[in-house]
Structures are given as C-alpha cells and as structure tokens.
Amino acid sequence: MEESIVRVLGIAPFESLRTAIERAAEAYPGLRVDVQTGDLEEGVAIVRRSPPGDYDAILSRGGTAEMIRRVTNLPVVEIQTSVYDVLRCIRLAQNYSSLYAIVGFPSITEPAHILCDLLRYDIDILTVHAPQEVERTLRSLQEKGYRMVISDMVTHTVARRMGFDAFLITSGAESLHDALAQAQIQGACFRRMRRENLLLRQMTGQDEGILVALRADGSTVFSMPENPPEELLAALRQRVKEVPRHAPLRFYLNARGALHSVTAQAAEVEGERLLCFHCHPTQIPLRAGRLGIRTLGKEECDHLFMNSFYSISGAMGELEGRLTPIAASRQAVMIFGEPGTGKEQIARAIYLRGPLVNSPLVVVDCTLMDDKNWDYLLGHHASPLNDSGSTIYFQHLEDLPATRQSELLSLIQETGMTKRVRLIFSCNCLEGAPVPEVGRMFVSRLGCLALRLPTLRSRSDEIPSLASLYLGSLNLELDKQISGFDPHAVELLRQYDWPHNYTQFKQVLHELATLATSSYIRSSAVAELLAKQRAITRGTSAAPQSGVAIEGRTLEEITREVIEQSVAAHGGNQTAAARALGISRTTLWRVLGKEK
Numbered sequence: 001m002e003e004s005i006v007r008v009l010g011i012a013p014f015e016s017l018r019t020a021i022e023r024a025a026e027a028y029p030g031l032r033v034d035v036q037t038g039d040l041e042e043g044v045a046i047v048r049r050s051p052p053g054d055y056d057a058i059l060s061r062g063g064t065a066e067m068i069r070r071v072t073n074l075p076v077v078e079i080q081t082s083v084y085d086v087l088r089c090i091r092l093a094q095n096y097s098s099l100y101a102i103v104g105f106p107s108i109t110e111p112a113h114i115l116c117d118l119l120r121y122d123i124d125i126l127t128v129h130a131p132q133e134v135e136r137t138l139r140s141l142q143e144k145g146y147r148m149v150i151s152d153m154v155t156h157t158v159a160r161r162m163g164f165d166a167f168l169i170t171s172g173a174e175s176l177h178d179a180l181a182q183a184q185i186q187g188a189c190f191r192r193m194r195r196e197n198l199l200l201r202q203m204t205g206q207d208e209g210i211l212v213a214l215r216a217d218g219s220t221v222f223s224m225p226e227n228p229p230e231e232l233l234a235a236l237r238q239r240v241k242e243v244p245r246h247a248p249l250r251f252y253l254n255a256r257g258a259l260h261s262v263t264a265q266a267a268e269v270e271g272e273r274l275l276c277f278h279c280h281p282t283q284i285p286l287r288a289g290r291l292g293i294r295t296l297g298k299e300e301c302d303h304l305f306m307n308s309f310y311s312i313s314g315a316m317g318e319l320e321g322r323l324t325p326i327a328a329s330r331q332a333v334m335i336f337g338e339p340g341t342g343k344e345q346i347a348r349a350i351y352l353r354g355p356l357v358n359s360p361l362v363v364v365d366c367t368l369m370d371d372k373n374w375d376y377l378l379g380h381h382a383s384p385l386n387d388s389g390s391t392i393y394f395q396h397l398e399d400l401p402a403t404r405q406s407e408l409l410s411l412i413q414e415t416g417m418t419k420r421v422r423l424i425f426s427c428n429c430l431e432g433a434p435v436p437e438v439g440r441m442f443v444s445r446l447g448c449l450a451l452r453l454p455t456l457r458s459r460s461d462e463i464p465s466l467a468s469l470y471l472g473s474l475n476l477e478l479d480k481q482i483s484g485f486d487p488h489a490v491e492l493l494r495q496y497d498w499p500h501n502y503t504q505f506k507q508v509l510h511e512l513a514t515l516a517t518s519s520y521i522r523s524s525a526v527a528e529l530l531a532k533q534r535a536i537t538r539g540t541s542a543a544p545q546s547g548v549a550i551e552g553r554t555l556e557e558i559t560r561e562v563i564e565q566s567v568a569a570h571g572g573n574q575t576a577a578a579r580a581l582g583i584s585r586t587t588l589w590r591v592l593g594k595e596k
Contacts (some may be wrong), residue, residue, distance in 0.1 A: 006187035008180075009050060010035035011043040011060040011068060013153040015306060016476030017079075017170060021059065023479050024176040031184055033059070039153055040064055040131070045229075047072050049281060051209060052225045057187030059179055061171060062107055063131070063154050071227060075186040079171045079179040081152075083111045088475070089150045089167045090121065091483040095468040095490065096165070100148035101126060101141055103134075103159075108152045108169055134158045148314075163321070165314035165465070167472050172481065209280035210260075212236055216273055228279075232260070236277050239264065243275045253279065292368030293377065293384065296361045301348045308345040309506045312469050317459060319346075322451065327353035332418055332446045334439055335426040337453030340501035343426040346453060347393045354391065356422050360384075362392045367399045374404060378411060385411070391422040398427045398436045405438045409445055418446060431455045431573065456498040456505055457573070463494040467509060471521075474513040482516055488523035496530050497573070499537050508533065563591050 010025075010033050012018035018035045025033035034055075038046045043064040048071060058076045060068055065078040086108070093100055101124035102112045109127040116123055126141070128134050134155050139162070141149070148165040149155065159166040171179075210232065213222040218237035235253050242264075243249050249264040260279040267274050296304075309315055316323065326333060327350045335343045344363070351361045362384040364377065377383050384392060400408065412418065425448065427439040443450055456463070468484060475482055485493075498504055508529055512521050566577040574589070 004030065005032050006030060006057065006184050006191065007055045008033045008183045008187055009047070009055040009058050009074075011046055011058060011064055012037050013039040013043065013061055013064050014168070014476075015303075016473065017061065019477060020170070020173075020176060020479055021079075021180075024173060024180060027177070028180055028184060031180060031187075033180070038064070039157070040067060044068055044071055048227075048229050051281065055187075056191040057183045059183050062105060062152055073226070075183075075190050077179050077183040077186060080175050081107050081111060081169060081171055082175050083115050085169055085172045085175065086112045086115050086150075088172070088481060088483065089169050089472070090115070090123070092468050092472050093148070093150055093167050095464050095484060096148055097465070098147040098165075099145055100150065100165075101146055102150045103137060103141070103155050104128065104152035104169070105154070112150075128155065135162070138162055138164065165469065167469070168476075170476055173479065209278050212277045212279070213267075214240055214275045214277070216240060216275070221274055232279065236262075236264075236279075239277075240275050291370075292365045292373050294363045294365075295384070296363065298352070298357050301352055301361055305345055305348045305352060308342065308348075309470065309502045310342050310345045310349065312466070312473055314462075314469055315466060315502075317454070317462060319451075319454065323349060324353065326350060326449050326451060328355070329449070330355065330422055332423040332442075332448040333425070333451060334443050334448040335424065335451050335453065336429040336435060336439060337426070338430055338455055338501055339428055340503035341453040341455060342502050343453060344393075344395055346451070347395070347424045347426060350424060351391045351393070351422075354422060356389060356391050359389045359391065360387075362387075362390055364392065364394045366394060366396045369400065369404070378407065385415075385417065385421075388420045391424065393424040393426070395426045396428065397425050397438050397442070400438070402438075405441070409442060412446065423448075431458065456501045460494050463505075464490045466505075467493055470506065470509050471513060474510060478513055480513055480516065481519065482513060482521060483519045485521045485526075486523045489521055489526040492523060492526045492530060496533075497575070504533065560591055567592075 008025075008031055010018070010021045012021060012035055015037050018037050021033065021035045025031055025035075036046050038044075040063060043060060044067050047058065047068050055074060058065075058068055058072065058074050059079065060076060061079040062081075065076055069076045086102075090102075102109060103126045104112075106127055106129070109125050112123075112125050115121070116125065124141075124146075126137050128137055131154055135158050138149070138155070138159055142162065142164070146164075148167070149159050150167045150169060151159060152169060156166045156168045210228050211222070211224040212220065212228060212233065214236065215221060218240055220233065223233075232253070239249070239251070239262075243266050245266050251262050251264075253260045253262050260281055262280075263278045265276050267276055305311055323346070333347075333350060335346055337343050347363075348361070351357060364384075369377070377385060384390065394408075397405070412423070417423065423446070425439075425442055427436050429435055429439065429452075442448055459466075467490060471482055471484070474480065493508075511529060512525055515525065563577065567574055574592075578587070
C-alpha cells in the first residue's frame, strides 16, 4: 500500500497556512503531505534542498507557487483564493475605523472586484503584477492617509514593514481541499512517468541526495536534479583539486543554510577524468545550554517572535516607530514594562532588526542564576560574555542580588563588553511606579537607550482594532471562520483593566475563539470569561493584604493600608484597585483623601 501513497511537499508562505494544510490533509488517506514554511525565494530554497525523488507533487500558493514552477520538474498545484476568503477579511475589517484598501496580485483582486460589485461595497482595490510594484503602490496609499490594507502575503510583508495595519487574505478550507485533490491526481500521474528514472537511480547504487559530476576545469557534466543550487556547485568546484585518484574524499559543506555530507570520488570515462560528488543533507547537532543561559539563532528567534502577540500587524502601535532606530544601533538597551507586556519579544525584535542578526542571541535569565551558574557566566573561558559580535539579553535584572548587580556592571565596564557585543536588559516595572534602582544604575553607567513598554490598559481605544487583527490570526491557527464580535462584546474587552497585559489579552482571545460555535463571538461569552479573570486577579491582589497588621490598630487605619497596597499592586491605577477590592472609586478616593 505504501507504493500507492502520493507524496506531496507543501510550501506554505506563512506558518498558519502550514497548520491549515496539515489539518485538511487528514481527510486524504492516499496522500502523505509534508509541509514547510517559506515565502517566495525561501520557498524556492526549500524545494531546491529537498532530496530528489522524495515527492510526487508540490502544493503552494500565489507568487511562491509561480516561482517554484521555474525551478522544479514536479507538478506544482496552486491553492486558489476564493470569493469567500476575501469576504471573511472584509467582514473582519469592518471594525477598523481608518481608511483601508484591498491591494494584491490578480489572484486576490479579481475575486475582490466580483465581490464588491455584487455586494456594492465601496472599497478601493489596487492590483500589482510584480513584487517591485508593491512598495510604490503602498507609498501612494500612505500619502493619501490610508493606514490599513487587506492583502496577499507579498503585500502583507511589505505593508507591515512600512507601518501599515494589514489583514492577510488566506485560503479557506474549500480551497485547500480542492488543491489537495488536484495534487493527488497530478502526483499519481507524475509518479508513474518517473518510475524509469527512479529505477535508473537505484541501478547507480546511490541513495537520495544531489549527484554532480564535474570535469577538472569545474564545468558540469551531469547533475541530478538538473539544477542544483548554484552556491553548492561553486563550493564543489573549489574542492575539485583535492579529490584523490584512488580513494574517496569525505567532508561537510554548508550551502544556503543547509549542511551536506559530501562523498567525492574520481572516475575515468572514455579517457577523461571526472570528479563525482554525492551530497546528502544532514542535520546540525543542537548544543545543550546551561540552566538560565539559552543560545538562540536567527531562525528560532524569528519563529518565536512570529508566534507572539507583537507579530500581529499593528500590535506594537507607537512602539514600532521607536524600535527601528534603536535596533539599528549597537548601543545597549534597557526595556522597562509590567509583567505581560512582552519584554522578551521586544528584545527578540531588536535582535532580529539589528546589525548582529546573523550571530547568536544569548538569553540570561537572572532569576535562575545560582552560585554555580553565576561563576560560570563571569569566570569560565567558554562564557558567552567572552564572545564578540553576539547579542546578550539579561532578563529580570531586578532579581539579581545587589552585590551581583554591581559585579556584573563592573565586569561590563572593565572588559569593554559594550564594544564587543550588543547588550539588552529588562526590568519589571509597574505603570506609574518608580523605575527600579538597578535599572537607573545601568542606564546611567552604560548609557543605555531606555524603552518603556505601554500597558494594554493605556491603549484601551485600540483594543477593538487589536482584537479584530488577532482574531484574523486565530482563524488561521484554529481553522475557524469567525467574522467578528458582537458590539457589546468589543466594549467589554475595551473596558476591562487587563492587569496581565498582552499575555492575558492573547490568552482570553484564544479561549474565546477556541470555544466559539458561531461566526460571531457573543458578549455573554466575553462577560463570563472576564468574570473568571477578575476572580483570579482579585485572589492575586488579596495576597499582600494578609500581611497587614491588625492588632492595636483602628478599622480605618487597616482599611487605608489595604487600599494603599492594592493601588501599589496595580501600578498606581486607582480604578483597577477599586475594581479588584470590590468597592467604588468614590469610596477609594474618600479613604485615601483623609489625613493619616
């Protein structure tokens, strides 16, 4: 039965489409679908890295599918965008208050024109025919006051870089099933035609990989596949003279981000000496880190950030404009913010946009620095603090004992660390509360650029737009088709205090979308879930009250201290403190207004 299975390589331009393809493929027992994420050139690179003979067809979307067709002989099936897919995005965008337009390639704008004509929607629709046209088109919209676009993946990527809010039009379940059915038919046909070539490969005694035969001058005699990566060919040409006459040469080669195990051997063909290379993709071993010290690469950081709340278009708000120039510099950065405001994600964003993105990001969690780990960090020759060219992020700096804070600061200054590596620090700091002493000390002594992250409650007017944008992302992740919120549901979200900020906001919306059984999220579901959140928060806020001394004090004195502790726990926000205590703001102000 295994021989009858059609093997399909799915190239998803974005992560959520990858998940949707995998779910849809479960309905096709005759298919084995392996899905990877890659857009445009990255998608082409994945196809080029795939071992020949592993797949019978390729499944992709839009411009990525078109580019893949140019580099492979496999049938490429394109996932179409339907009128329904466009309609879902338009319905989500109806909560957006600013000007917006639909921008994309014809596969997006043609169904959009049909839809807007039928439903009499007055929406500007702009068509681009090449990636080079996208930025110019968006720049024109930006000059006219447009702040948001509904678009395909190519336009979506450029729009976000330019500061637009953006809804990504994705292919729904119907389109995915149509494409998978076509991939099964075309893949089976191609597989039958390829049997002769597969038999030939088996007769050569070679397993899967890239086969290349070169002359002594480096010119190509034979290759399988026909068009191997040019970077790989260039690297093999440099090793031609090293291949011995009567023994194989084995080595590793890193080309286009992929590690290959290479076996090279000389062969005589009709009196001509040829050099035959068999390149087999292999995995780079992962290095385990010490407790509290993690080393991340560009790809892992990008994956983590793209799955965070801040990756949603528009989620950074005014922070976006400050982040770009900060990231472009080599100066040390200090990030302040309440728990849940995404300090680690912002540190990753600084790294990803900075000049050292091709070197590692080392994350040091100060809460996990026991004596052994601290001695390794400051005294071992292999410590990341001895590196050059990397980025080092110290999180929860306030959790270091004062002696270690001074010790770390002295080491940074004495060794000139800021000239060798990029340093990023973060401290927890409640809104309205003074900056922790360690934060002031490091900013002052190291000249750190200070970045204070806004709380979600300070952006309450943006919550309707943020909720709609994140809901669009959740539709992809959860394979849902939710069109929006009841009007009162949005108002409930806007009025809630969000003591745990974006982390809590993301969790609440994820739960609402997961449990939703209709095309709209109801206000009753929002009210019920927020009531649970208030109960949890109230229990947390009540913890400091257990430390209030009672004996020998008046009720008025005890009440005042409880209220003061609650206000401090909420970062000086008296409205939130009153809500957590279950009293009115008038009562809170009256108690605090009395002289001690």
